[in-house]
Amino acid sequence: MPENSDIVKVFYEIADLLDLLGETFKPRAYRRAARSIEALSEDLADIATRSELEDIPGVGKAISQKIQEFLKTGKVRALEELRAKVPSGLVELLRIPDIGPKTVQKLHEKLGVSTIEQLREALEEHRVRDLPGFGERSEESIRRNLELYIKQQQRSPINTVYHLAQKLLNVLGGLSGVEKIEVAGSLRRWRETVGDLDILIASEKSEPIMSAFTQLPDVKQILAHGPTKSSIIIRDGMQVDLRVVKPENFGAALQYFTGSKAHNIALRRIAQKRKWKLSEYSLSDKRDGRIIAQRTEEEIYEALGMPWVPPELREDTGEIEAALENQLPKLVELSDIRGDLHVHTKWSDGRDTVESMAQAAIERGYEYIAISDHSKRIKIAKGLAETKLREQIEAIQKIDEELSDIRILSGVEVEILSDGSLDFSDDVLAETDVVTASIHYDTRGSEEEMTERLVSAMKNKYVDILAHPTGRLVGERPPYSVNLDKLMETAKHYHVFLEINSHRLDLPDVEARRAKDRGLKLVVNSDAHWANGFEIIKFGLAVARRAWLEATDVINTLPFSKLHRILKHVHIN
Ligand SMILES: [Zn+2]
Ligand SMILES: [Zn+2]
Incomplete structure (x- = not known):
């Protein structure tokens, strides 16, 4: 079953590709739709069954058709067509901070740059400064941003991320309206390296928290600023994602965003057998929408017939089977x-x-x-x-x-x-x-x-x-x-x-x-x-x-x- 986040990814990619083709209005429409879908608390499939897709803000007829196509086939033809028109590396070049579609186009047309590696070479050979409208300073700034981007793609050792997370938890935890705050993702699972840092907050009012987050003194770049999710790059190149959820959904969100993916898929399968649905919002009954558990992780695991599983074990390497038999290890502390x-x-x-x-x-x-x-x-x-x-x-x-x-x-x-x-x-x-x-x-x-x-x-x-x-x-x-x-x-x-x-x-x-x-x-x-x-x-x-x-x-x-x-x-x- 495709998830909302899958179609969100499709729409962002369509927007990027349209950008690269020089379109001005359509990319904005796709991004707007993607953001509305990100904020939904219901599966698109359920909304589609009620024929209510076009009630979603930013979703008109054309976009609604693409959602239906995706739900039916798992693909969107328009995306495939766009991909055929644009060299695949160009979309990645767009992810470099402060590089827009026009710059990417120029680098591609005039210097034949279509991958990160080729851009690095062009910079080393100082070919970028000679492009019309570029010069030494913009070459230098592209070089710095490329370095930042490359760093951001690498996973960082847990000890550095841990201390950064503690600092952020202190600052964000002190904001008014924050009822609960936790790290999620691979840091909460204590993996030895961490890609992005995920933070989760329970609060009734998200806007002031999101504004404070995107205005932190260490912010280098704001990747997204929305009511439920914002992403920033901080000084040393680490991406930090903040999600603010309602206090009643906190347990479900924490469970969902802690992962791992494999652990969550295995849990969802158990829910499905009971005709239940486990999402980032709740564990609910598919048949009547009744909420079974959502406020704490403990309630969710208990409803699924097992004790709470320590995040360190959530890798789908036997922990679910062990939990179901009440055989989880008593981990060293x-x-x-x-x-x-x-x-x-x-x-x-x-x-x-x-x-x-x-x-x-x-x-x-x-x-x-x-x-x-x-x-x-x-x-x-x-x-x-x-x-x-x-x-x-x-x-x-x-x-x-x-x-x-x-x-x-x-x-x-x-x-x-x-x-x-x-x-x-x-x-x-x-x-x-x-x-x-x-x-x-x-x-x-x-x-x-x-x-x-x-x-x-x-x-x-x-x-x-x-x-x-x-x-x-x-x-x-x-x-x-x-x-x-x-x-x-x-x-x-x-x-x-x-x-x-x-x-x-x-x-x-x-x-x-x-x-x-x-x-x-x-x-x-x-x-x-x-x-x-x-x-x-x-x-x-x-x-x-x-x-x-x-x-x-x-x-x-x-x-x-x-x-x-x-x-x-x-x-x-
Ligand atoms: Zn030694
Ligand atoms: Zn030693």
């Missing part, structure tokens, strides 16, 4: 975490002392931390030589004795050298309490080489944890090639715990889930390099939750009295 086993200090590349890291951990209510500074091979991170490490072990012991609120373990993040041996001898490793092994250099080996290197390190009898096993730094550095199955098998056999590193987010949630399914336990660490750095554990925890992990799957939820028994060589004092 921040309050379950009792310590952090990957912490850096001034001794290597950290910014704070052992004392201040310990103090910050105490303030978080942690029972233990392991100081794990780099080993000597990593000079760039001021890795410790043996003598320095021994000095540090002594220093930590003293501080540990002074502080009664926390156990401070001496550990090390020991480098796995190119041949798979470790940067410290076993004698030195034996003096520490926890050994975390990892790779930071020479990461270009083949999958076999990298896997063999990691595996041989994991076989060392002192290694407890394999840190950031894939080496990825989300959004910045790709993973090295490695056979994770082999690592998991080795981890199981040699009692090594794979790390979910909250800074790098290098272990994908699906892999962490496979590790759990293979019976492995994991550790969620911050890799904090300063006292405020502990808080990023929420991002690692999100990976754990998306991987269906419960507290029992994560070793740093254990009290110290149990933890020390599963680590290989903790010195108990």
Whole structure:
């Protein structure tokens, strides 16, 4: 069944194509119709059955016919014809901020530019400035806008989007008339990267909220400004969509806009079996239009015969089946975490002392931390030589004795050298309490080489944890090639715990889930390099939750009295 949003997309595309063909009035008519349809709370199909399409503002005979054609065939012939007339890349060029149809036409006709890539080349070769009416300044402005556009197409790592979202929630949440505010979309599902940022507000009056939103100081461009939905691009290129809904529809809207698409399709199927309809407005009975649930997500899930599903699980990877059988996992929570086993200090590349890291951990209510500074091979991170490490072990012991609120373990993040041996001898490793092994250099080996290197390190009898096993730094550095199955098998056999590193987010949630399914336990660490750095554990925890992990799957939820028994060589004092 086509949705209203599908026809909205068709009409916007028709408008863009007509723009490019130099039409002046028709594009406006299509956009007006598209906006009215966006604001509808009813399916076009239902309106069409009552022959009331032309009652929709902006929908005349011609447009109404196209809606009917689309409902019947899933296509609109006029659109296909327009597409045949205009090179397909030109519509995308229109999405670049401040570039209108006339500019696109000129770039196309005079410079043969019909794709983003070709525009980039033309700019690099300074061919744009020579066009009549352009010049150096407009070339520069097109270049900047193109960069912004390209950035906006990329997904951003969750940690940057998260902080932006918090700021926006604070500002928008303080506006008068806002009854509820939440993020939706992939940020609410805590995906490791986020495309657009979706915010949802419940309010009786949307206009003042929308005006405030489009006038935020960071707005770079306004993509849309409507009564129910507005979209902006903010300074760093991120698109933010705000929807304002009536308080009674908030639960249905939150459910709908949180996604994922696959999860929502599966839920709608369950609704359909009962002759119900689940939309962004409500769960209702198709036969008489009776509202079954709409105000909260909990009511909606309950009406569909299942408990509320945590957003992190909403990917249609078994969560609906589990929910229907009341078998959802009890996901690990921040309050379950009792310590952090990957912490850096001034001794290597950290910014704070052992004392201040310990103090910050105490303030978080942690029972233990392991100081794990780099080993000597990593000079760039001021890795410790043996003598320095021994000095540090002594220093930590003293501080540990002074502080009664926390156990401070001496550990090390020991480098796995190119041949798979470790940067410290076993004698030195034996003096520490926890050994975390990892790779930071020479990461270009083949999958076999990298896997063999990691595996041989994991076989060392002192290694407890394999840190950031894939080496990825989300959004910045790709993973090295490695056979994770082999690592998991080795981890199981040699009692090594794979790390979910909250800074790098290098272990994908699906892999962490496979590790759990293979019976492995994991550790969620911050890799904090300063006292405020502990808080990023929420991002690692999100990976754990998306991987269906419960507290029992994560070793740093254990009290110290149990933890020390599963680590290989903790010195108990
Ligand atoms: Zn590291
Ligand atoms: Zn580290």
